[in-house]
Structures are given as C-alpha cells and as structure tokens.
Amino acid sequence: MPEYSHFQKLADGLPEPLMLVSQEGYVETVNRAAAAHLGQSADALAYRPLTELIANPPDQIHDYLRRWARTRNPLPATLRFKETAKELRGWRCQGFRFGGVAERGWARVVIR
Structure with missing residues (x-):
C-alpha cells in the first residue's frame, strides 16, 4: 500500500x-491499534467492505460515510464492529474527510 505509506x-x-476508508465503503488501510482491536x-x-466488519445496517454505514466525506471536522457516530462471530462491540467513533476529493468526486474518510 505505498500510496498510504505516509x-x-x-x-x-x-x-x-x-x-x-473509501467513500464507497472499502477499508484502504488501518493502523496497528485498529488491527489489534x-x-x-x-x-x-x-480492501474489505465495511459491511463485513460492521453490524450497523448498510444504509446507515453509507450515510455516515457520505456525511464524513463532506467535512474535515470530526462528526460522531456509533459503529458496532464484529470482532468475533459471536461478539459485537460498539465503538463511539468520529469520521472526517482525509485529503482532497478524488477525480471521480469520491473522498477518503478517516474513522477514529
């Protein structure tokens, strides 16, 4: 993933x-702490879709991504990550646009 090395x-x-995460809903990269969690x-x-990792309804996930992609100011959300097949863990998150908007009009979003 050289384009994300910085x-x-x-x-x-x-x-x-x-x-x-891409605005389309695919993980581009994660840091060590996210991988460990x-x-x-x-x-x-x-490159996995967020819908495989998050139990929230897909429409809600994509709504969060659209809102986050429009601002550099962190906006709150609660996402329920599927940490194991049986366990769901709610994370209070913030999301915001990272960098500029791509040629197709899509943005990258940081979820923290």
Missing part, C-alpha cells in the same frame, strides 16, 4: 484505532 507511518504511532492483520482488513 498515513500509515503517522497512524501506526498513535494508540487509538484509525481506519482509512479487530483481531486481524492490517493486510487482512485492507
């Missing part, structure tokens, strides 16, 4: 879980 270097140094490697999480 983000990865900064994010891996932080103790809080961080995910870089989810019990998977960063490589295993990359």
Whole structure:
C-alpha cells in the first residue's frame, strides 16, 4: 500500500484505532491499534467492505460515510464492529474527510 505509506507511518504511532476508508465503503488501510482491536492483520482488513466488519445496517454505514466525506471536522457516530462471530462491540467513533476529493468526486474518510 505505498500510496498510504505516509498515513500509515503517522497512524501506526498513535494508540487509538484509525481506519482509512473509501467513500464507497472499502477499508484502504488501518493502523496497528485498529488491527489489534479487530483481531486481524492490517493486510487482512485492507480492501474489505465495511459491511463485513460492521453490524450497523448498510444504509446507515453509507450515510455516515457520505456525511464524513463532506467535512474535515470530526462528526460522531456509533459503529458496532464484529470482532468475533459471536461478539459485537460498539465503538463511539468520529469520521472526517482525509485529503482532497478524488477525480471521480469520491473522498477518503478517516474513522477514529
């Protein structure tokens, strides 16, 4: 994931879980803390749809992503991550746009 190496270097140094997600809803990369919380490697999480990792209804997930993609100011949400097949864990999160908007009009979103 060389295009995310700068983000990865900064994010891996932080103790809080961080995910870089496309506005379309795919994980682009996560830091070590997020991988540890989810019990998977960063490589295993990359390019997976959020709907596989989060138990919230897909429409709600995509609504959060659309709202977060429009601002650099963190907006709150509660996401229920599927940490194991039987366990759900609610995370109070904030999301915001990372960088500029891509050519197709899509943005990347950081979830923390």
